[in-house]
Amino acid sequence: MTEDRPSLQELTKRLLEFRDARDWRQFHSLKDLVLSLNLEASELLELTQWKSEAEFESEAESEAMRRRLAEECSDVLLYLLLIAERIGLxxxxxxxxxxxxxxxxxxxxxxxxxxxxxxxx
Ligand SMILES: [Mg+2]
Incomplete structure (x- = not known):
């Protein structure tokens, strides 16, 4: 894969390098990784708060909301990759x-x- 579109394995490797360079492995218990995944999923959910389905669908086409969706979807994926790596999945x-x-x-x-x-x- 190219640098701009890395594989899941490449993302996991980079993520572990990011974590280890900061000595954050000590904070990443399996329980807290699962908790963090759900907190990030809740941040994704929060983007929908107080909006009708139609309002959210429309807003999702805006540049600003697309950026927020990308950020929260990425946070969810990154914690999922950390969990998968931890349990050897x-x-x-x-x-x-x-x-x-x-x-x-x-x-x-x-x-x-x-x-x-x-x-x-
Ligand atoms: Mg987030």
Missing amino acids: DIQVAASQKIAANEVKYPVSRARGKATKYTKL
């Missing part, structure tokens, strides 16, 4: 397997056009 393989499992749980023939949980299909 190949997140790309795991995510691919999860999609495959969802394809079985939600067959197109029964799930198409429905927002119904798989247990009720």
